[in-house]
Amino acid sequence: MPHEVRAVVAVKRGAPVEVRTIVVPDPGPGEVLVDVQACGVCHTDLHYREGAITDDFPFLLGHEASGTVAEVGPGVTEVKPGDYVVLAWRAPCGSCRSCRRGRPWYCFDSRNAAQPMTLPDGTPLSSALGIGAFAEKTLVAAGQAVKVDPAARPEAAGLVGCGVMAGYGAAVNTGKVGRGDSVAVIGCGGVGDAAIAGACLNGAMKVIAIDIDDRKLDRAERFGATHTVNSRGTDPVEAVRKLTGGHGVDLAIDAVGRPETFEQAFYMRDHAGLLVQVGVPSPEMRIELPLIDVFSRGGAIKSSWYGDCLPSRDFPYLIDQYLYGLLDLHAFVSETIALDQVEEAFGKMHRGEVLRSVVVL
Known part of the structure; x- marks a missing residue:
């Protein structure tokens, strides 16, 4: 049964983002439904809001995220419900010419969820970097959900998904x-x-x-x-x-x-x-x-x-470095905020007042 959740949407170029109700479908084959726990506010999200990446509005923003697997679709074996994951915007396909050459960090056909998330009227949303995690739930390809040690605090762990890894x-x-x-x-x-x-x-x-x-x-x-x-x-x-x-x-x-x-x-x-x-x-x-x-x-x-990374290899390693006290992920977190404070966080980021604002759900 589809899920209605709150999410941050960029409706049109340059306009302030809005917290809207969106519809997230149940996971299909090769897909994973994730309960988002935290998501960092990255410059890339602002670029999407300003139409600097594509013009495929409306956008579901947010991509630097951690959470818990809620449901998995048919054929998913990488993760199971209850697993703690960091979301990646690279999920190597395993079959393109780069993957076949042993260079999956250059994958030319990275996987995303096949089903779109939508507004209640059925308007499809373009998910930022194929994730869209300024939302209570999001739908991603199974390869985008990378299992990590659940001891890592969500607001710190999610940052590994983009800026820290890059x-x-x-x-x-x-x-x-x-x-x-x-x-x-x-x-x-x-x-x-x-x-x-x-x-x-x-x-x-x-x-x-x-x-x-x-x-x-x-x-x-x-x-x-x-x-x-x-x-x-x-x-x-x-x-x-x-x-x-x-x-x-x-x-x-x-x-x-x-x-x-x-x-x-x-x-x-x-x-x-x-x-x-x-x-x-x-x-x-x-x-x-x-x-x-x-x-x-x-x-x-x-x-x-993306730091020439292989998420399945590098995310768990960076989380372990954090848990061992060698990589201070908390030092990147300037503040924690709610979904309805993302637009304000964009302003702080633009003015250089924060290193990372992190939405905590």
């Missing part, structure tokens, strides 16, 4: 940071701070946090940054070189995704250093670099999609 994975999975490496991270929001934490956990010797907001730089130190640079009045490339004996860093991570931060990351690398871009640019942005510099500096430039 940043941590940019440093560890894409950047391959190792013992003794030097790392610079541009942009100290949730993704950047997770990259800092990941670099420190994997043995980086020097981790330089770069931002234009001293409040964010103070927070970055909590995640392990050994040095901070406020680039509002300082050339960050020169500052990084001074901190690294004139050489530059082994790994530069752009967690902002703008042409100017990309260029800064490019030039603050040591020779043969690696640049990882995890910040998401807008479609109209362009970069221009002297080709001789691209050639002569060597190294590599990589983009990091």
